[in-house]
Amino acid sequence: MPIIEFKNFSFRFANLREPTLNNLNFQIKEGEKVLIAGASGSGKSTLMHCINGIVPFAHSGELKGELVVSGIKPYNQNIFEISKKAGTILQDQDSQFIGLTVGEDVAFIQENNNINPEIMKKKVYESLQSVQMQKFIDQSPYELSGGQKQSVSLAGILSSGTDILLFDEPLANLDPASGKKVIELIDELHKKYRKTIIIIEHRIEDVLERNIDRLIVIDKGRIKANEKPDTVLKQDILRKYGLREPLYIEALKHFSIDLKIINNIHDINSCKNPEVKKTLSTKKIIYKKNNNYKKRQLLLSVQNINFSYDRKGRQILKNVSFELDKGEIISILGNNGAGKSTLSNIITGILKPDSGTINLSGKDITAAGIKEIGQKIGYVMQNPNHMIVKNMIKDEVCLGLNAYRYDKNFIEERYLKTVKTCGLYGYRNWPVSSLSYGQKKRVTIASILALDPKVVVLDEPTAGQDYRTYTEIMDFISRLTEKGIGIILITHDMHLALEYTTRSIVLSNGKIIGNDKPSKILSNEKIVAKANLKETSLSRLSGILELEDKEEFIQNFIETEKGVRAVE
Amino acid sequence: MSKYGTLYIEGNSFFHRLAPSIKFIIFILWSITVFMSLDLRLSLALLAIGIIFLFFAEIPFRIIKNLFAVVIIFNIINAVFILLISPEFGAELTGQKTRLCSVLGFPVLMETLFYVITISLKYLSLLPMALILIFSTHPTRFASSLNKIGIPYKIAYTFNIIFRYIPEIQNEFKIISQAQAARGLSYGKDEKSLIKRMKNIFSITIPLLNTSLERIDKITNAMELREFGKYKKRSWYNESKISRKDLLVLIAAMFLFTAAVYHRLTLDSWFWYPFK
Numbered sequence: 001m002p003i004i005e006f007k008n009f010s011f012r013f014a015n016l017r018e019p020t021l022n023n024l025n026f027q028i029k030e031g032e033k034v035l036i037a038g039a040s041g042s043g044k045s046t047l048m049h050c051i052n053g054i055v056p057f058a059h060s061g062e063l064k065g066e067l068v069v070s071g072i073k074p075y076n077q078n079i080f081e082i083s084k085k086a087g088t089i090l091q092d093q094d095s096q097f098i099g100l101t102v103g104e105d106v107a108f109i110q111e112n113n114n115i116n117p118e119i120m121k122k123k124v125y126e127s128l129q130s131v132q133m134q135k136f137i138d139q140s141p142y143e144l145s146g147g148q149k150q151s152v153s154l155a156g157i158l159s160s161g162t163d164i165l166l167f168d169e170p171l172a173n174l175d176p177a178s179g180k181k182v183i184e185l186i187d188e189l190h191k192k193y194r195k196t197i198i199i200i201e202h203r204i205e206d207v208l209e210r211n212i213d214r215l216i217v218i219d220k221g222r223i224k225a226n227e228k229p230d231t232v233l234k235q236d237i238l239r240k241y242g243l244r245e246p247l248y249i250e251a252l253k254h255f256s257i258d259l260k261i262i263n264n265i266h267d268i269n270s271c272k273n274p275e276v277k278k279t280l281s282t283k284k285i286i287y288k289k290n291n292n293y294k295k296r297q298l299l300l301s302v303q304n305i306n307f308s309y310d311r312k313g314r315q316i317l318k319n320v321s322f323e324l325d326k327g328e329i330i331s332i333l334g335n336n337g338a339g340k341s342t343l344s345n346i347i348t349g350i351l352k353p354d355s356g357t358i359n360l361s362g363k364d365i366t367a368a369g370i371k372e373i374g375q376k377i378g379y380v381m382q383n384p385n386h387m388i389v390k391n392m393i394k395d396e397v398c399l400g401l402n403a404y405r406y407d408k409n410f411i412e413e414r415y416l417k418t419v420k421t422c423g424l425y426g427y428r429n430w431p432v433s434s435l436s437y438g439q440k441k442r443v444t445i446a447s448i449l450a451l452d453p454k455v456v457v458l459d460e461p462t463a464g465q466d467y468r469t470y471t472e473i474m475d476f477i478s479r480l481t482e483k484g485i486g487i488i489l490i491t492h493d494m495h496l497a498l499e500y501t502t503r504s505i506v507l508s509n510g511k512i513i514g515n516d517k518p519s520k521i522l523s524n525e526k527i528v529a530k531a532n533l534k535e536t537s538l539s540r541l542s543g544i545l546e547l548e549d550k551e552e553f554i555q556n557f558i559e560t561e562k563g564v565r566a567v568e
Numbered sequence: 569m570s571k572y573g574t575l576y577i578e579g580n581s582f583f584h585r586l587a588p589s590i591k592f593i594i595f596i597l598w599s600i601t602v603f604m605s606l607d608l609r610l611s612l613a614l615l616a617i618g619i620i621f622l623f624f625a626e627i628p629f630r631i632i633k634n635l636f637a638v639v640i641i642f643n644i645i646n647a648v649f650i651l652l653i654s655p656e657f658g659a660e661l662t663g664q665k666t667r668l669c670s671v672l673g674f675p676v677l678m679e680t681l682f683y684v685i686t687i688s689l690k691y692l693s694l695l696p697m698a699l700i701l702i703f704s705t706h707p708t709r710f711a712s713s714l715n716k717i718g719i720p721y722k723i724a725y726t727f728n729i730i731f732r733y734i735p736e737i738q739n740e741f742k743i744i745s746q747a748q749a750a751r752g753l754s755y756g757k758d759e760k761s762l763i764k765r766m767k768n769i770f771s772i773t774i775p776l777l778n779t780s781l782e783r784i785d786k787i788t789n790a791m792e793l794r795e796f797g798k799y800k801k802r803s804w805y806n807e808s809k810i811s812r813k814d815l816l817v818l819i820a821a822m823f824l825f826t827a828a829v830y831h832r833l834t835l836d837s838w839f840w841y842p843f844k
Contacts, residue, residue, distance in 0.1 A: 054789055080798045088793045095786040098794070099805070100574065100708050100732065107805035112795040114803050124805070156794065350746045371759070374750040381747045385778050386740075389748070389771045403752030403768075448751060 002027035003164060003196050004051065008065035010221075011050060016061075020046045022221040023065070028214075030163070033190050033197040035207050035229070038218035039242030039466040040437065044200050047218065048166055050074070051198070053082035070163060083109075087157035091169035093149035094141070102128065102144070102152050103137040109160040127159035128152075130192075131185060145336060147178030151185060158189070165189075167199040171206055172464045175335050175492040176534030183209050202466045204238065205246035205537060208266045217241055229266045234259040242468035247495065248537040251557050255279055268537055269544060277545045280553070298362075299486040300324040300347075300377075300455050305356035307342060316342045318510045320356070324455065329478065329487040331497040331518065334507035335532035340490050343507065344457050347488065349373030360454060375404065378448035382460040384440035387447070391431050393424060396443055400451045414450055422446040423476070438469040442476065449480070456480065457488045462496060474500050494522055494536050499558055506531045519554040574732050576706050583625040583704040587814040588713035591701055594817075597825045598697045602690055604832050607840040608682075611689040618696025627703045639695050643688040650684050651676065658683045662841045682841060707731040712804035721802050729787070740779060745772050 005027045012019040020043045028034055038044040049055040051069055057079045067073060070085040090096040099105030103124050110120045128134040131151040141149055150170060157165060167186065171179040187210035190197050201207050204215075208229060215232045217225040219241040225232050232238065238245045245253075248268055252259060257279055264270040300323065307317040316339050324330055334340050345351040347358065349370040357366045365373055381387050390396040397418055401411045419425045422442045427435065432443060441461065448456060461477060462470045478500055481487060489501060497504045497518045504521045506514035514527040521527055523539045535543075538557060542550045578584075583591065602614060622632070650657065651674070658679025659665045666678040711728040715721045745755055753768040791797075832838075 052793060054793070058789055058792065079792050080795050083793060083795045090786070090790055090793075092786055095783055096790040098787070098791060100706070100728075104708060104805045108791075108796070109794045111802050111805055112798050114799050114801050117803055117805065117807055120803065120805060160794075345746070348750050350750060370746075370749050370756075371752055371754055374752055377750075379747055379750045381743075383779075385782070386744050386775050387747055389753075389774050399753065400751040451751065 001030055002068075003030040003032075003070050004028040004198075005068045006065070007067070009050070009067050010064040011046060011055060011061055013046075013059065013061040020061075020221050021050070024221075024223060026216065026223060026226055028196060028198065030196055031194045032213045033187075033199075033211070034214045034216060035199050035201060035204070035212045036216045036218060037200075037202055037204055037238070037243055039202065039468050042218045042241070043221040044218050045168065046221075048088070048168055048198070048200050051082075051164075052086050052088045052166055053077070053079040083160075083162070085162055086164035086166055087160055087162040088166045088168060089150065089153045089157060089170060091172045093146055093153065093173065096153055097141040097149060100140065101137070102133065102139050102141070105141070105152055106156045106159055108156060123159050124155075127155040130158060130189070131155045145178055146174045147181050150174070150178075150182045154185065154189070158193075162195075164196045164198070167197070167201075169201055169464070170199065171201055171203045175532055176206075176494060177335070177532040179203070179206050180209060180534060183207060187211065202243055204243060208246060212266070217243070230264065233265050239467075242466050244467035244470075244495075246537055248541040250561070251280075251538055251541060252276070254557065254561070268540055271541060272544050277547070280542075280545060281547055297326040298323060299326045299328075299360070301357075301359040302347065303357045303359070305343070305346060305353045305358075307346060307351065307353050316510050317346070317353070320507075320510070320512055322505050322512065322515055324486040324488065326484045326486060327481040328503070329481055329489065329501045330503045330505060331489045331491055331501040332505050332507060333492060333494075333497055333521075333531060333533060335492065338507040338531065339510040340507055341459070344379070344459060344488070344490050347455075348377050348379040348457055350379075374400075375451050376453055377455045377457065378451060378453035380441075380444050380448055380456065380458045380461065382463055384437070384444045387444045388432055388440065391433065393419070393428050393430060393432060393435075393443055393446075396432060397424075397446045397450050399447060404451070414452070418446050418450045421449065421480075436469075437465065438472050441473055445477070453485065455486045455488065457490065459490045460493075461489060461491070462493065463491075470496075492533070494534060498522060498536060498538075498554070499562070506533070508532075517551075517555070519551050519558065523550045523554060574707055575702050575734060576731065577627060577631070577703050579626045579704060581624055581626045581704065583621070583700050586817060587808050587810045588705045588710040589717045589808075590810065590814045590818050590821075591705060592710070592714065593717075594821045595697050595701045597821055599694060601825060601828045602694055604828070605835070605838045605840070606683075606686055606690065607838075608686045608689060609840065610828075611686065611693045614693040615689060615696070618693060621700060622696045625700045625704050627699060631703065632699055635699065636695065639692060643691055646691075647684040647688055650687075651680060655680055661839050662844075664841075664844070666843075678843070679841065682843075683839070686839070702731070706806065706808075708804070708806045709808045712806060713808050715802075715804070716810070722797065725796075733783070737776070737780060741772065741776055744775050744779075745769075748772055 006024040009021065009024040010019050011021040036044050036047065046055060049059065050067060051074065053074050055061065056063060056075055063075055069082065072081060072085065074082045097105055098108055106124045106127055107120050110123060125134060128137060131154055133148065133151050133155060136144065136148065170182055174182065183206060186197060189195065199207055212229050215225065215227065215229040216223060217232065217237055224241055225237045233245065233249055248271065249265065257276055259265060261275060262270055262273060303321045305317050305320040306315065308315045320343060332340050332343065342351065346353050349368065357364055360376055388396055390399060394415065398411055398415050401414060419428050422445060424442055424446060427439065432440065435443065458477065462473055465473065474496065477487060489496065491497060501518055503516065504518040505512055506521060506527055508531045513530055514521045514524065522536055528535050538554050539550060542553045547553050655675055655677060658677050661683060662679045664679055668676045668678045668681065670676060707728045711724040714724040714727065748768065748771065749756065753771060755765050755769045759765045759768060
């Protein structure tokens with residue numbers, strides 16, 4: 001008996017010409033756990049919105065065909081009728097947290113159903129118990145980690161007793177270790193309560209940590225695959241539609257291993273196969289060593305930085321020192337609250353350290369004003385919407401130049417050069433609002449590059465982006481180093497650090513606990529555990545297969561991967 | 569920002585324990601009393617009482633000092649404008665005209681000056697009570713309490729949301745302005761030209777507005793998906809019951825208010841001017 005059924009279903013937003021969902025036909029059975037994956041703009045969020053009633057009640061448009069959810073047609077009901085059948089956990093944990101405390105937030109649905117406060121309090125406690133959050137009942141959301149917030153939202157939906165749970169990108173904004181916990185929690189609840197679970201995500205590897213019944217791939221509003229995860233993984237479907245395969249599967253494919261010999265490939269442990277081991281340990285790939293960093297030229301030197309927000313308060317940074325060379329890309333890793341953003345604020349001159357020095361090209365800039373530092377060290381925020389001020393690309397890119405009162409001809413020249421470097425030349429007359437997320441990101445980077453900085457600090461440059469945009473943004477950033485710019489990436493994406501950076505600095509509790517090649521850092525179990533990072537599946541694979549040189553295997557694969565992509 | 573990321577500051581003072589709806593009613597009565605007349609004695613008395621209350625409400629001075637500064641600056645600007653634009657206003661009110669001196673060719677009347685002082689203190693005497701209401705009241709308990717005295721819950725909940733998100737917007741403003749400052753659009757001391765500084769602050773409002781609108785959309789969806797607005801009534805997890813003590817406070821407040829109204833009715837002019 002299907003609990004959700006799409007029949008020739010199409011949907012077009014009122015303000016768009018093309019339909020976002022195009023003739024969908026599929027079913028989801030009761031108690032199934034389904035992952036719906038797709039690149040940005042594939043229509044996966046719209047699909048979820050059709051199920052929970054956001055479409056057409058909050059976003060209107062034209063519906064065709066039929067959709068049945070638990071016996072009702074959502075678009076013929078009102079949003080409250082649908083809420084009884086399907087509960088949604090949104091990706092933005094901060095704005096979905098409505099209550100002032102954990103208990104109040106879990107109670108929200110019951111309050112709206114006018115449940116007696118005595119009964120409500122009991123129910124709230126029970127639901128929090130089921131996600132092991134009862135201890136936090138009087139805490140405020142500000143004291144919780146992203147993963148804990150996600151658990152609280154889950155408790156809230158559980159208490160309402162709906163049969164279908166919808167997860168809208170539950171892993172976005174979570175650090176890797178918290179993401180892992182959320183996936184485990186979803187799985188436990190699925191086993192315990194036998195609810196129907198639909199997860200929308202593009203971080204496929206993380207979701208597949210636990211068993212999934214079916215993987216549906218959607219692209220341009222059409223279903224491209226609807227099968228058991230193993231079947232999809234063994235083909236080349238994910239890559240084709242702008243999604244990332246699990247890293248260990250990429251590696252297996254890379255070494256031309258016949259995936260048919262591995263049963264249950266979604267489980268990395270099933271790769272423990274003598275034939276696989278033989279191939280991976282004998283087949284050496286010869287790669288050219290990256291020669292860019294032979295001639296080291298010191299660019300930025302940060303020495304013994306200490307910082308606390310107030311004298312009595314906790315020390316946020318403790319004796320932090322590191323160096324950055326010309327043309328180098330380094331990543332700063334660490335869990336939320338480790339001090340990453342404070343450190344980037346100090347480097348960019350927004351905050352002043354209590355003690356320590358910062359030298360740029362041999363000049364002490366510790367005491368320089370933010371305006372002076374801003375010209376040399378650029379800062380790109382995570383969300384481009386936080387940065388963009390002007391409506392036209394040209395105005396935005398030239399904003400800093402105008403603020404520093406450069407000569408008009410000079411500004412024009414610099415502007416043209418920058419938009420060309422950033423691949424925005426063709427769009428230069430477009431309004432910013434008509435650009436995609438990746439393009440907006442480029443605009444913000446361009447507006448910083450226009451000032452000709454020596455160092456660029458980027459905060460989570462690829463957060464929430466699908467593989468296509470991720471590659472686009474990162475390849476572009478990598479190319480900037482050719483001009484000698486030093487780049488610092490603040491991130492908790494392990495893949496990103498591994499693939500694009502030459503060195504990773506790991507912060508934990510305000511201290512640097514590691515500063516080395518990413519492949520080395522990420523195969524060091526101690527550091528990984530301490531910084532709430534997650535071992536990459538590549539390193540896990542080498543552990544499972546008991547390969548001799550773990551680090552070399554990882555480095556090997558990453559280097560050749562880059563080569564492959566450059567040729568493509 | 570407090571632990572909850574709201575304006576509310578936890579505490580256990582008399583004002584913290586007072587039922588929010590009663591506190592709100594007292595604030596309304598207080599405001600009516602203030603606006604009923606233009607009496608320097610009353611304003612001074614209310615200001616003094618308010619400051620004593622504020623002291624008892626255990627609200628840290630560092631939080632309220634900026635707000636006091638803003639209101640005082642506003643009052644001074646307001647006073648200067650009154651003196652410049654309608655220098656004769658005091659005379660109209662009292663029927664007397666006593667020229668004190670002249671500043672830059674503008675005559676300054678004693679009556680107008682007295683009026684300006686009175687009105688400034690009048691506004692200022694509202695502030696302590698407003699601060700107590702904002703900083704000692706738990707936002708949801710406030711909402712549930714308003715709902716209890718008959719205000720529709722959708723309106724009551726709006727208060728809750730506003731109180732909750734003001735600090736978040738403040739925080740966002742900080743983050744955005746720092747990033748803008750880093751690319752030369754400073755609104756702080758780095759920028760020497762005051763006009764430029766104002767312009768730069770204005771440019772921050774655009775991304776701030778964008779993200780706020782995004783946020784509103786998300787919150788609305790989140791609330792609707794969790795059945796906000798389903799029934800005419802809703803129950804409250806954080807209820808605050810009105811105790812006998814609260815009622816006694818309310819009765820006392822009503823009594824004082826009635827006395828104030830009675831006193832006002834016995835006066836023949838709403839403006840108190842002692843130098844007749």
